[in-house]
Amino acid sequence: MPKGSNSSFNSLFHLLRGRIIVSCQAAEGDPLDDLDTLTRIATSVLRGGAGGLRAEGTTRIAAFRALTQLPIIGIIKTCDANGDVYITPDFRSAKAVVDAGADIVALDCTARRLTAPEPWTELIPRTHTELRRPVLADIASLEDALAAERAGADAVATTLYGYTTETAGIRSPSWPLLQSLLAHLTVPVLLEGHITHPTEALQALDMGATAVVIGSAITRPETITNRFVQVTRQTDIQPSSK
Numbered sequence: 271m272p273k274g275s276n277s278s279f280n281s282l283f284h285l286l287r288g289r290i291i292v293s294c295q296a297a298e299g300d301p302l303d304d305l306d307t308l309t310r311i312a313t314s315v316l317r318g319g320a321g322g323l324r325a326e327g328t329t330r331i332a333a334f335r336a337l338t339q340l341p342i343i344g345i346i347k348t349c350d351a352n353g354d355v356y357i358t359p360d361f362r363s364a365k366a367v368v369d370a371g372a373d374i375v376a377l378d379c380t381a382r383r384l385t386a387p388e389p390w391t392e393l394i395p396r397t398h399t400e401l402r403r404p405v406l407a408d409i410a411s412l413e414d415a416l417a418a419e420r421a422g423a424d425a426v427a428t429t430l431y432g433y434t435t436e437t438a439g440i441r442s443p444s445w446p447l448l449q450s451l452l453a454h455l456t457v458p459v460l461l462e463g464h465i466t467h468p469t470e471a472l473q474a475l476d477m478g479a480t481a482v483v484i485g486s487a488i489t490r491p492e493t494i495t496n497r498f499v500q501v502t503r504q505t506d507i508q509p510s511s512k
C-alpha cells in the first residue's frame with residue numbers, strides 16, 4: 271500500500287469503511303497479557319471477519335503485522351501515577367509504532383495533552399511528514415475532535431470518552447457525541463469504546479460512522495463473564511423446587 275500522501279491516508283480509512291476493527295489488547299497483569307495468546311486472539315478475530323486491528327506495543331504490532339495486510343492501528347499506552355491513560359504521547363512512541371509495522375498511528379488528542387512537552391498539535395504534522403503515516407485522533411469530546419481536525423488529524427475515534435476528568439467513569443457509548451462529531455467534522459469518525467452488543471455497532475454505522483473499534487466485548491473473557499455475573503446476581507432467582 272503506498273504510504274505518505276493524503277490520498278493514500280484517505281484510502282486506508284476508505285478500506286475500513288463499514289468494518290469492525292478489533293482492539294486486541296490485555297492490561298498488565300491480565301492472564302491474557304502474553305504475546306502468543308494475543309497473537310492467537312488476533313488470528314481468531316481475523317478469521318471472524320475483522321476489517322482491521324488495533325494493537326498496543328511494538329512486539330504485538332510486529333506480531334500482528336505478520337498475520338495480515340489489513341490496516342493496523344498502532345499505539346503505545348502509558349499510565350501516570352493516578353492511573354490516567356495516555357495514548358502514544360510523544361514522537362518516540364509514534365516512531366516505534368510505525369517501525370513495528372502499524373499503518374495508522376493513534377495519538378491522544380485530548381485537551382489535557384495540549385500542555386504536554388510534546389503536544390499533539392506538533393505530533394500530528396511530524397507523524398505525517400517524518401513517519402508518512404495517517405493519524406487517528408483519540409478524543410473525548412467534540413472540542414478535542416474539532417481541534418484535532420484543525421491540526422490535521424486524518425480521522426477521529428471516541429476512544430478516550432470515559433477516560434478524561436470530564437467524562438470519568440462513563441462506560442457506555444455516547445450517541446449524542448457521535449452525532450455531533452458526524453455533524454461537525456469532515457474527516458472519518460470511528461466509534462470506539464464501551465460497545466457491548468452488535469446492535470450498537472450497527473447503530474453507529476447506520477448513523478454514519480466510518481467504522482467501529484471493539485475491544486473488551488470480543489477479546490476479554492474476564493469482562494464478558496463479569497457482565498453475565500452482574501446481570502444474573504441482580505435477578506432475584508427463586509431456588510428450583512426440584
Ligand SMILES: CC(=O)N[C@H](C=O)[C@@H](O)[C@H](O)[C@H](O)COP(=O)(O)O
Nearest residue numbers: 293355429433463464465484485486
Ligand atoms: C482507554 C483505552 O486505553 N482504550 C484502549 C485503546 O486502545 C483499549 O484498551 C480499548 O480496548 C479500546 O479502546 C476499545 O475499547 P473497549 O475495550 O471499551 O471496546
